Structures are given as structure tokens and as C-alpha cells.
Amino acid sequence: MDMPAIIQLDTVSKLYGANNAIKQLSFQVRQGELFGIMGMNGAGKSTLLELLSCNLQPDGGVLRLLGHDAVLEADQLKGSMNKIPQGASLVERMTVREALETFQSAYSREHEIDTYLSRFGLLPYSDKLIRGLTGGLKQMTMLAIAIAHEPKLIFLDEPTTGLDAQAKRDYWAILAALRAEGKTIVIASHDMSLMQARCDRILVLRKGRMAACDSPGRLIEGLPGGGLTMEAVYMQYAVGEPGGVGV
Numbered sequence: 001m002d003m004p005a006i007i008q009l010d011t012v013s014k015l016y017g018a019n020n021a022i023k024q025l026s027f028q029v030r031q032g033e034l035f036g037i038m039g040m041n042g043a044g045k046s047t048l049l050e051l052l053s054c055n056l057q058p059d060g061g062v063l064r065l066l067g068h069d070a071v072l073e074a075d076q077l078k079g080s081m082n083k084i085p086q087g088a089s090l091v092e093r094m095t096v097r098e099a100l101e102t103f104q105s106a107y108s109r110e111h112e113i114d115t116y117l118s119r120f121g122l123l124p125y126s127d128k129l130i131r132g133l134t135g136g137l138k139q140m141t142m143l144a145i146a147i148a149h150e151p152k153l154i155f156l157d158e159p160t161t162g163l164d165a166q167a168k169r170d171y172w173a174i175l176a177a178l179r180a181e182g183k184t185i186v187i188a189s190h191d192m193s194l195m196q197a198r199c200d201r202i203l204v205l206r207k208g209r210m211a212a213c214d215s216p217g218r219l220i221e222g223l224p225g226g227g228l229t230m231e232a233v234y235m236q237y238a239v240g241e242p243g244g245v246g247v
């Protein structure tokens with residue numbers, strides 16, 4: 001049986017002055033999905049994540065999150081979601097453990113810090129300063145903090161940019177584990193092969209519009225001429241150059 005839709009967009013639009021950054025988007029995300037967003041620079045990925053995390057309000061259409069209107073009932077959504085913005089960073093002179101403790105106390109909730117450290121492979125680094133960590137471990141620490149109050153919805157804006165291939169793999173493996181626990185995760189990313197392997201569905205944005213939205217397998221199978229990879233899907237839908245088919 002399909003899980004309920006906990007993100008529902010009906011013709012949602014967002015304008016920055018005259019720039020229509022998000023154009024009439026309609027789609028749903030079900031509880032427990034790992035939902036990817038891909039698109040070229042400026043396609044609207046960050047704006048969409050800002051809308052979904054209630055940091056921006058739509059200029060048109062209806063956005064419902066966890067059964068609530070995201071504009072009229074925003075207060076009831078507080079604490080149910082968390083977002084890691086693009087380029088987010090942590091206080092460099094804190095240890096990993098201190099960083100988790102700080103953010104957990106912000107939510108006034110009791111949690112076992114060691115459970116989180118262990119879950120994210122951070123236990124061996126718990127007393128290390130953030131500034132001494134690799135980029136991958138910094139991102140992992142931010143993710144551990146983001147879920148420390150057990151949000152139902154997690155939004156991630158290109159969290160693996162600049163990480164090496166192994167760190168990207170480790171990060172996506174943790175996302176898959178969170179998904180298996182029932183978390184709903186929406187992630188904007190350029191990690192094509194990992195999105196193909198890990199995402200339930202992928203929305204391809206092009207100039208603020210939905211160019212495609214489906215499971216990785218169906219996106220690839222549906223390519224005219226039969227592409228084989230997510231790069232080909234990206235070229236077809238995000239860039240609009242079918243020459244990418246078969247890349």
C-alpha cells in the first residue's frame with residue numbers, strides 16, 4: 001500500500017521580482033521517500049527547497065506539508081522538519097560532541113548523544129574539533145544535528161558538493177538508512193549515479209518547471225533512443241540536449 005503524501009504541491013509558483021523562479025509546480029512526495037531534485041545552476045532547486053522548508057512562501061498555488069497548509073498553518077509544522085542549506089557550516093572551534101549537544105539543547109529534548117554519534121559513524125571523532133574534520137565528516141555531523149530532534153521531513157541542499165567519491169558514497173548510504181527508518185528526505189544534488197542508485201524518485205527541474213519526475217529506472221527507460229544513465233536523463237530533461245543520450 002502506498003504511504004500517504006506528506007508533501008503536496010498544487011501549481012506552486014515563486015517570483016523574485018520579475019524572475020519567475022518556480023513555475024506552476026505540482027507533485028507529491030510520500031512518507032518514507034528519498035526524493036531527489038536535479039537541475040542546472042539556476043533551475044530553481046534551492047528556491048524549491050526554501051519553499052518546502054517554509055523559509056519562503058509561494059506567490060501562487062497551494063503547498064501542503066504533513067497535512068497542513070504551509071502558509072496558513074506554518075506554526076503547526078515547526079519542529080517537524082529540518083533543512084541543511086547549501087554551503088552550511090558549523091562553529092569550527094567546537095568538538096563534534098559539543099556541536100550535537102548545543103543543537104539538541106536548542107530543542108529541549110533528551111536524546112542519547114552517543115546513539116547519534118554511532119549512527120553516523122562519528123563516535124571515533126566525537127572529541128575532535130570540527131575544524132580538523134574532513135569535509136565528509138563535517139557534512140555527516142551536520143546531518144546528525146539535523147535529525148537530532150527526529151524531524152519527519154529533512155531537506156538537503158547539495159550537501160555532498162566538494163566531497164570525494166568515498167565520502168559521497170558514505171553520505172548517501174546514511175541517507176538510505178534514514179529512509180529505511182521511515183524518514184522522508186528531499187535532496188538537491190548533482191551526484192547522478194548515487195541518485196540513480198538511492199533515490200525512489202527524481203524531479204528534474206528546468207528553468208523553474210518540472211521537466212520530468214519519476215523513478216530513476218523509469219526516467220532512464222523512458223529516454224527517447226534508449227539512454228543508459230542518469231547523465232543522459234540530465235542532458236535530456238535538465239539541459240534539453242538529447243545528444244546526451246547514451247553518455
Ligand SMILES: Nc1ncnc2c1ncn2[C@@H]1O[C@H](COP(=O)(O)OP(=O)(O)OP(=O)(O)O)[C@@H](O)[C@H]1O
Binds near residue numbers: 016039040043086
Ligand atoms: N534571493 C534571490 N533574489 C533574486 N533572485 C534569486 C534569489 N535566489 C535565487 N534567485 C534566482 O532564482 C532562480 C533560481 O535560483 P536557485 O538558486 O533556486 O537555483 P538552483 O537550481 O538552486 O541553482 P544552483 O545550482 O546554482 O544553486 C535563478 O534565476 C536565481 O538567479
